[in-house]
Amino acid sequence: MTDITLQEPAALTSRAHKARRAGAGDTRFRLVTLAAACTVLLIFMGIIVSLVHGAMPAFKAFGFSFVVTEAWRPVREVFGALGPIYGTLVTSAIAMIIAVPVGIGIAIFLTELCPRLLRRPIGIAIELLAGIPSIIYGIWGLFVFAPWFQTAVQEPVIEALDGVPVLGTLFGGIPYGIGIFTAGLILSIMILPFIAAVTRDVLETVPSVLKEATYGLGSTQWEVMWKVCLPFARTGVVGGAMLALGRALGETMAVTFVIGNAHKINPSLFAPGTSISAAIANEFAEATSPLYTASLIEMGLILFVITFIVLACAQLMLRTMNKHAAGH
């Protein structure tokens, strides 16, 4: 073995030597890229492991009752996540109810109705809205939107609906300006561009032959959209909406500023509440006891699991859509 390796370099010309070195470098390069790809997996597993590890004390102390308890009393070391979970789900629901129809409307406007000249500028403007950091939505929501919303919307609505069953409870109470509904509204503005952008891209994959054929039969624009384009693009639109829902569930700063940070569940949507992300953002750095920290981390784990499920569904749908589109 040894004498062969001793002879080899002498036998090789410098060019062959270079080629051999390049071959070794080739393997090394491949391994480096493989390691980088595995890093992505490691990060993901690291998140789960570290959250489970950090949440352990809370698991042991409260078990399953953690997710169904509303009480949140740091001083007495009693922690329940029901209030924040409720806040997260309700704010996201409000955001979706507003943003899905409006986002689809924007996408339809951009693909079908908008004059060609305006298409690019409006599309860019909507995408810029997606680029604005969430903390900007938060500070704007707190200083500009909430005071305006308080006097211009909440006060008259509370007055008008006072005494009406159900609606009177949902939109009753004191007009604080901030609260669950305000947070949901600001979230809807934040996720609007995502839904609009994904829906636009999906609508653009509708083959023009389909649209032309439908127009040829004498259909109106509404009928072409509603009966041909949207059904064709359905999976993609739903996938895009799920992607936006994933963002809404985990959004922190825009919500933290305007949700009011109250762990109580109030029947009125105008009342202050809290969400998982807002509770963590507000309380984590000040959490004094290990159990307090662990409870907040367990809420983080719950949030991660919920968003994982939503995002995974979104991905599967968008993938199916892409395969479907590629088939045409």
Place this chain on the structure above:
Amino acid sequence: MHANSTLYARRRAANFAFIALSLGAALFGLVWLAFILGALLKDGIAALGPHLFTEVTPPPGAEGGLINAIFGSVVMSLGAVLLGTPIGLFAGTYLAEYARHGRLSFVVRFVNDILLSAPSIVIGLFIYELIVVPMGHFSAIAGAVALTVIVIPVVVRTTENMLLLVPNGLREAAAALGAPRSYVIKLVTWKAAQAGIITGVLLAIARISGETAPLLFTALNNQFMSTDITKPIASLPVVIFQYALSPYEDWHKLAWAGALLVTATVLTLSIIARLLEKKRT
């Protein structure tokens, strides 16, 4: 005939309502953009001044600027980009060049897309457990690593997408000249996808320069100028968060100034990225 004409009128009315609604939706989106940017410009510009770039964040009631926060943001973003770009670039290269249809690639792609939209506050918790707890205190390093976790998926996604656009003919031609695989990648496909990859990195910087949640309990905050990366450090988003929620009027003004700086940075980066992308196509 009569039935037909009412049906026709109904269809036309439905169509008109549909056009009006989607026009309304587009206006709705644009009005918010104008509303937010308008408020930002009005309150932000009023609070701008050279003192922002020369003085550190003040205690309540005193004069001050944001230089320590700007410095902290730049340091952590730089660290995150230097750390995250190579990992993202190599991982994206693996997905596009080595194992396009492999099982591992499928899983990595799936996980990467989840990480791309994962709640950033959870990433903050992860780095807290990973770095802050073992170190025993908050630090600029922890903040930079948290931002790195956000940079990586963005760069992986754009790198893979851009490499997939490179025609196979280029790879085959280079291979036919006898170039080993790694040379083909480094000298041909990376070159061809260069503009797109740079776009991805710019978008990643834009994304992290406004991130607040992952910094809250990794880098924490620091009222003073700090150049020690093992100590807590200020950052623009965290200062905005803290100052906006304070009861002091002059802190609010600084928060607005910071918000304007962050937004201007993010929008400039996105516009540059867009121009680069356009040049390529």
